[in-house]
Amino acid sequence: MSLTGKVILITGSSRGIGKATALRAASEGASLVINYLSGAEAANALVEKIGSDRALAVRADVSKLSDLDRLVDEAVAKFGRIDVLIPNAGILPMKDLENTSEADFDKTYNLMVKGPYFLAQVS
Numbered sequence: 560m561s562l563t564g565k566v567i568l569i570t571g572s573s574r575g576i577g578k579a580t581a582l583r584a585a586s587e588g589a590s591l592v593i594n595y596l597s598g599a600e601a602a603n604a605l606v607e608k609i610g611s612d613r614a615l616a617v618r619a620d621v622s623k624l625s626d627l628d629r630l631v632d633e634a635v636a637k638f639g640r641i642d643v644l645i646p647n648a649g650i651l652p653m654k655d656l657e658n659t660s661e662a663d664f665d666k667t668y669n670l671m672v673k674g675p676y677f678l679a680q681v682s
Contacts, residue, residue: 563588566638568630568682570594570621570674571648573602580645585609592634592641594648596620621648622669624677631682641682646675 567584571577573595581591582605590613595602602616615637619626634641649671652663 561588565589565642566640567643568592568634568641569645569647573598577647578605590638594619621674627678627681644678644682
């Protein structure tokens, strides 16, 4: 399948599964928005590998609405639109039910549920 001409935004894509997904999409012709929270060096290396004409690295905490707005604004400023969203950013707190705090729950929920929901809304 060709993704030529498509613009794909992948959250959490500077490493791991997100990076692999970005590289595969790029090999199929897509332009990529590489979102990261930490690890600017890895994100910038990925942009360099894909090519700055077809990739953009944007630091944003996708659990925060203000960062989502900026992420989408930067993507649209570079590529004119977003065709595909891949909400890949995630965390896995290694705590059982008894030891999970409200702050742990909120952090996980905001990143893995609230973030993708509102990213779809603003894009």
